[in-house]
Amino acid sequence: MRGHEVTIFTRGRMKPDLFPEIERLRGDRAGGLGALAGRSWDAVIDISAYLPRLARASAEVLRVAVERYVFISTISVYPEFSKVGIDEYDPVGTMENETIEEVGGQSYGPLKALCERAVQDLMPGKAITIRPSLIVGPHNPTNRFSYWPTRVARGGDVLVPRSLDWPTQLIDARDLGAWAVTMAESGAPGVYNATGPDHPLTFGEVFNACRDVVQSDARPVIVSEEFLLALKVGPWMELPLWIPAAPENAGFAAIDCRRALTAGLTPFEGDPVSSPR
Secondary structure, three states: OOOOOOOOEEEEOOOOOOOOEEEEEEEHHHHHHHOOOEEEEEEEEOOOOOOOOHHHHHHHHHOOOOOOOEEOOOOOOOOOOOOOOOOOOOOOOOOOOOOOOOOOOOHHHHHHHHHHHHHHHHHHHHHEEEEEEOOOOOOOOOOOHHHHHHHHHOOEEEEEEEOOEEEEEEEEHHHHHHHHHHHHHOOOEEEEEEEEEEEEHHHHHHOOOHHHHHOOOOOOEEHHHHHHHHOOOOOOOOOOOOOOOOOOOOEEEEEEOOHHOOOOOOOOOOOOOOOOO
C-alpha cells in the first residue's frame, strides 16, 4: 500500500491466509500482546478496540514504538443528536461505572469514548482519533446499507418512510481506509468526525443512485413514519438509514465533518452520489 511495509496483528481465527505478501503477527489484545514487544513502526491504525482496558493495554505496549497512533472510533460517542452540526468539541457520553465491560446499545458509545481517552492519555501528541458514521462498502457483513441497493435491484414499488428529502450520511470503507493511511503518514493529532459526502445528502439521491447503478425500474412509495412505527418496524437496524423525524434526532445525519475534509478526507471521491458502491 503506497509503498509501505505493512504488518497486521490479529488472532488469526478468520481467514488467516489473507494477505500472504505482508507480515502477519498473531496474538490477542486481551493478554496476548507479546508479538508486539520490542518492535517499532512508523504508525499504527487501530480498528478494533471496544473496551478501554484493552485499548490502554495496546497503547502501553506501542507508546514508544510508533510516531502516530490512528484510533478508529465512532460518532456513537456523542450521547445525543439534537444539535445540528455536532463537531469534535461537543461532549461525549459518560458512564457512571467505568468498569462495566458489557458492550450494548447504551454502553457502546461511552465505552468507545473511554477507549479514545485511554489512547490519548498514553499517546500525547501522537493520537489521531477518527469518528466515522455508518461505514458501507464491499465485504460488509451487515445489512445496514446493502438493503437498499438489493431491494431497488428487485424493482417494482419500494416502501420509503416519510419522504425522499430526509438527510443521511455515510462513508465508504475504501475512502475511510485510504484517508486513515494518509493520516498515519502525516496527519495532525486530534479528533476528526469522518462522514460524507461533503454536501447535504438526501435519501432520494441515494435511492436514485441505487436505481441508476442497477438499472432498475424501482418506484419509491412513500409511507408515513407513524404507519411504520405502529407496525413496529425498527428504524436504522431493520430499515437502514431511516431515523424518525424528532427534535432529539435533528443532528443525527448532520454531523460536522469539515475538520476531516480539510485534512484530506474525500468521501465518495469522483461522484459523491453514485458511490454507495
